[in-house]
Amino acid sequence: MTNLVEIRDLKVAFDSVPVLHGIDLDVRPGEALGLVGESGCGKSVTWLAALGLLPSKASVSGRVTLGDTDLTGAPRTQLEQVRGGRIAMIFQDPSSALNPVLKVGRQLCEALKLHRGLTGKPAKQEALRLMDMVGIPDARGRFALYPHEFSGGQCQRLMIAMALAGEPDLLIADEPTTALDATIQAQILDLLVRLRAEMNMATVFISHDLGAVAQVCERVCVMYAGRIVEQGAVGQLFDRPRHPYTRGLFDALPRLDGPRVALTPIQGTVPDPRKLPAGCAFAPRCTHARDFCHGERPDLLAQRDGRHLACAYPLPEAPAAREDVHAPREGVHP
Amino acid sequence: MITFVLIRLVRAVVTVLAVMTFAFVVLRMSGDPAQVLLGPDLPQEAVDAFRKEWGLDAPLWQQYLSYFRAILSGDFGLSMRDRSPAIELVLDRVPATLQLTLPALLLKLGIGIPAGIYAALHRDSAVDRGVIFLAILGFTIPSFVMGLVLVLIFAVTLHWLPSGGIGTWQHALLPAITMSIGGIGILARFSRSAMIEVMGQPYIRTASAKGVRWQDVVRGHALPNAAVPIVTIVGFMVGSVISGAVVVETIFSWPGIGRLLIVSVANRDLAVVQCILLIIAAVMVVSNLVVDLLYGWLDPRLRAQPAH
Ligand SMILES: Nc1ncnc2c1ncn2[C@@H]1O[C@H](COP(=O)(O)OP(=O)(O)OP(=O)(O)O)[C@@H](O)[C@H]1O
Ligand SMILES: [Mg+2]
Numbered sequence: 001m002t003n004l005v006e007i008r009d010l011k012v013a014f015d016s017v018p019v020l021h022g023i024d025l026d027v028r029p030g031e032a033l034g035l036v037g038e039s040g041c042g043k044s045v046t047w048l049a050a051l052g053l054l055p056s057k058a059s060v061s062g063r064v065t066l067g068d069t070d071l072t073g074a075p076r077t078q079l080e081q082v083r084g085g086r087i088a089m090i091f092q093d094p095s096s097a098l099n100p101v102l103k104v105g106r107q108l109c110e111a112l113k114l115h116r117g118l119t120g121k122p123a124k125q126e127a128l129r130l131m132d133m134v135g136i137p138d139a140r141g142r143f144a145l146y147p148h149e150f151s152g153g154q155c156q157r158l159m160i161a162m163a164l165a166g167e168p169d170l171l172i173a174d175e176p177t178t179a180l181d182a183t184i185q186a187q188i189l190d191l192l193v194r195l196r197a198e199m200n201m202a203t204v205f206i207s208h209d210l211g212a213v214a215q216v217c218e219r220v221c222v223m224y225a226g227r228i229v230e231q232g233a234v235g236q237l238f239d240r241p242r243h244p245y246t247r248g249l250f251d252a253l254p255r256l257d258g259p260r261v262a263l264t265p266i267q268g269t270v271p272d273p274r275k276l277p278a279g280c281a282f283a284p285r286c287t288h289a290r291d292f293c294h295g296e297r298p299d300l301l302a303q304r305d306g307r308h309l310a311c312a313y314p315l316p317e318a319p320a321a322r323e324d325v326h327a328p329r330e331g332v333h334p
Numbered sequence: 335m336i337t338f339v340l341i342r343l344v345r346a347v348v349t350v351l352a353v354m355t356f357a358f359v360v361l362r363m364s365g366d367p368a369q370v371l372l373g374p375d376l377p378q379e380a381v382d383a384f385r386k387e388w389g390l391d392a393p394l395w396q397q398y399l400s401y402f403r404a405i406l407s408g409d410f411g412l413s414m415r416d417r418s419p420a421i422e423l424v425l426d427r428v429p430a431t432l433q434l435t436l437p438a439l440l441l442k443l444g445i446g447i448p449a450g451i452y453a454a455l456h457r458d459s460a461v462d463r464g465v466i467f468l469a470i471l472g473f474t475i476p477s478f479v480m481g482l483v484l485v486l487i488f489a490v491t492l493h494w495l496p497s498g499g500i501g502t503w504q505h506a507l508l509p510a511i512t513m514s515i516g517g518i519g520i521l522a523r524f525s526r527s528a529m530i531e532v533m534g535q536p537y538i539r540t541a542s543a544k545g546v547r548w549q550d551v552v553r554g555h556a557l558p559n560a561a562v563p564i565v566t567i568v569g570f571m572v573g574s575v576i577s578g579a580v581v582v583e584t585i586f587s588w589p590g591i592g593r594l595l596i597v598s599v600a601n602r603d604l605a606v607v608q609c610i611l612l613i614i615a616a617v618m619v620v621s622n623l624v625v626d627l628l629y630g631w632l633d634p635r636l637r638a639q640p641a642h
Contacts, residue, residue: 053542076548084545091536091543099537101558101633110554114545146634162544 004029004169004202005050005087010062012042012049019273020045021226022062024300027170032196032203034217034234036210036249038270041223043206047172051087052079085115088163089172093179094155098147104158105143108165115166130161134191153184160191170202177212189215210253214238222246225271225281228300232307242307242314244286280312288313335630335637342626346619353615354405357608358398362390367414367602388414388604401608410612411605413598420605424591424613430500431590434582435575437510442517442571447564449518450525455552457530465522472519481512481585498587509586513578517571524567528560535559562633569625573618 003026012020020042027033035043048054050064050071064071066086071079083089091097099107108127112118118126124143131139134157136150147155156176163171173192177185189212196203205216213220213234220237222230222245230243241247248266268285271277277284283293292312300310305317368376368384385391389400404411410421453465488508489497496505532538533556541555542548571578580592587593591610598606630637 048539051543053539080545080547082545083543089543091540093536096536097540099541099555099559100635101562102555110546111544148635159540162540166545 002029003027004066006063006065007046007050008063008065010046010049010064011060012045012054013059015057016059017274019226020049023223023226023228025221025228027202027204029169030196030200030202031219032205032217034213034220035204035206035223036208036213036220037223039208040270040273042226043223044174046223047089047174047204047206051083051089051172052076053083053089084111084163084166084168086166086168087170087172088166088168089174090156090159090163090176092175094159094176095147095152095179097159098155100147103144103146104150108158108162111162111165127161127165130164131158133164133195134158134161135187136161151184153180153188156180156184156188157191160188160195164195164199167199168201170204171196172204172206174206175208176205178208185212192216210238210249222249225276226273227281227310228308229282229310230307231300231309232303232305236305236307240315240317242303242309242317243282243311244288244315245282247315248285280310288315338630338637339627342623346623349619350612350615354402354608354612355398357611358401359394361602361604361607362394362397365602367604370600370602371414405612410609413606414603415601420603420609423606424594424609427589427591427594428576430588431576431579431583431592433500433506434509434513434588434590435579437506438513438517438578439571439575441510441514442521443568445514446518446521447525450522450527451529451557451560453522454526454529454533462526465526469519469522469526473516473523474519475515477512477516477581478585480515481509481582484508484512485585498585500588505586509582509588512585513582521564521567521571525560525564528563529556532556532559558632562629565625565628565632569621569628572624573621576617577614 005025005027007023007025010020010023010025011018023042023046025033025046035046037043045054045058049058049060052071052074054060060072062072066082069078069082071082074082098104105124105127108130109118109123112123112126116126128139128143131143136142136154136157142150147158150158160176171192176192177188180188192203192205193216195201203216205213207213217234220232220234221228222237222243224245230237230241230246237246238250241250245266248264251264252266254263266285267287271281271284277294279292279294279296280286280289280298283289286293290313296312298310298312300308303309367388367390368381372380372384382391389397392400401411410419412418413420413423449465449469453462456462485497485508488495495508496502497508499505537559538551538555541551546555576591579588579590580595582588583590583592584596591613595607595610597603598610
């Protein structure tokens with residue numbers, strides 16, 4: 001099957017400080033891909049760059065193709081067709097992502113007009129249908145309200161409705177639940193899972209929350225300091241993470257099942273993009289690092305089991321002694 | 335909404351009262367009109383007679399009460415110089431002042447805001463730097479210096495425009511420009527930073543991510559938000575259409591309210607000064623009121639909130 005979106009060697013620098021160092025990433029039609037990693041590793045920048053949404057001080061190189069369209073270097077008018085029309089994006093803080101001085105109905109109808117040519121009554125009908133679909137109660141009565149009259153969770157539902165307005169092939173959800181409390185988070189995740197199935201739309205789900213990723217996604221990319229370090233099926237990575245960083249992310253998670261064990265956060269902090277270590281960027285924090293790791297950077301290579309991995313001394317393929325601790329989390333296997 | 339308006343109305347009235355009282359007390363504490371108007375060498379009887387005639391011999395609080403009663407019945411008192419009603423003297427001067435301040439206001443809005451917005455949208459470009467530089471220059475140079483420089487260039491050296499007085503539109507040109515330059519600078523700076531702030535907001539990114547054309551993002555999503563802070567400054571400027579002319583009218587010998595104020599203060603012409611200050615305060619307060627109401631119209635978030 002051909003890929004919906006292909007990202008090749010995508011690099012981004014801000015004020016000549018590189019923050020993305022060549023990302024290769026494919027999104028297949030209809031699939032749900034997770035993108036995880038600590039704050040600042042470049043998850044958002046990857047997709048903002050792909051859609052040409054970074055400020056002009058960012059220098060972007062590499063190729064992003066959507067079907068036959070090359071998005072990098074595409075003229076602005078063409079990008080504007082793609083944005084919201086074929087690739088829609090929703091963001092972390094829903095309350096500030098909606099324009100505070102425009103009625104939500106108007107913001108929805110704007111998207112409908114841009115991508116589906118709907119105006120007037122049909123636009124309103126469709127907007128109401130979308131509001132209904134994402135679970136806004138009393139859509140008709142709330143059509144003419146302003147964003148501050150909705151809760152954070154409802155604002156995110158509205159953002160999702162707006163993203164669906166253009167019937168996109170791909171929805172980028174950039175930490176859509178981080179700013180919401182736990183029960184609302186779960187509802188929004190359910191909504192995303194349901195909508196993806198209903199609309200047959202690919203989803204890229206950006207998150208710190210591995211549990212949420214497991215619930216929503218089939219495939220996961222783990223990013224560290226502007227690079228992809230491990231990539232594979234959700235089951236694979238969750239069963240047996242092979243990059244010490246991926247493993248570290250799991251060890252830092254509280255477990256709902258199994259015996260209570262002490263959480264072990266990853267030592268140290270994310271490196272400053274201006275002062276990246278010479279070798280593997282994770283080496284200074286890695287308990288498995290050897291001399292080689294500090295001098296040379298491993299490439300992202302395909303493994304026998306289909307995953308991709310960038311580590312010179314990965315964790316073993318076969319189950320290790322602490323198997324019990326790393327049994328799959330609930331909901332990982334379909 | 336009703337309480338919103340009511341609370342603001344009450345505040346407006348209180349403000350005007352405070353200005354009235356303050357002006358009354360300060361004027362009466364800061365010099366004797368009899369001395370100024372009659373000269374220093376007059377016999378005591380003449381001074382006493384003058385005081386009695388104008389009610390200046392009564393205790394301050396009594397003077398204040400009768401002043402206040404008179405105002406409420408629409409009587410603003412007589413000028414001590416020629417005994418004509420103060421309000422007429424003042425209102426006579428309003429058109430002359432507006433002939434300067436209104437064109438100046440239009441210049442401020444028409445140049446300052448677009449320049450600021452353009453600079454914000456082309457941040458760090460040569461144009462942006464130019465706008466910042468000129469704006470700072472504009473509001474740091476005091477208007478009397480600016481006025482004199484303009485007169486030197488356009489009146490004295492080039493003989494293009496008259497250096498003072500009222501008459502044709504050419505007479506109004508230099509004073510109106512002088513008056514507007516500071517405001518253009520302030521508005522340009524302010525619109526620029528308001529627009530930069532707004533363009534960095536998440537909802538602007540949302541609009542772009544939705545596929546809205548860039549021009550429409552600016553027009554439909556950014557400007558309505560940037561308007562809120564800009565309106566504050568504009569309200570301030572509208573509020574000073576009467577009071578903003580004092581310096582410039584003096585430089586250009588323009589017979590407006592500003593000059594009348596200067597002359598009347600020098601003469602201790604109490605009724606006239608009080609009348610002018612009252613009108614200035616009223617215009618300020620009304621424009622603030624309008625700004626407050628505009629806020630609610632521009633920003634729905636402020637509508638529901640109680641006034642603070
Ligand atoms: N507009 C910008 N100007 C300068 N640097 C930026 C800008 N946007 C992002 N960066 C830098 O790029 C790097 C990657 O940022 P990005 O927002 O992609 O991280 P992220 O993985 O999405 O993190 P988070 O989980 O916090 O959202 C960070 O080091 C960040 O400081
Ligand atoms: Mg992010």
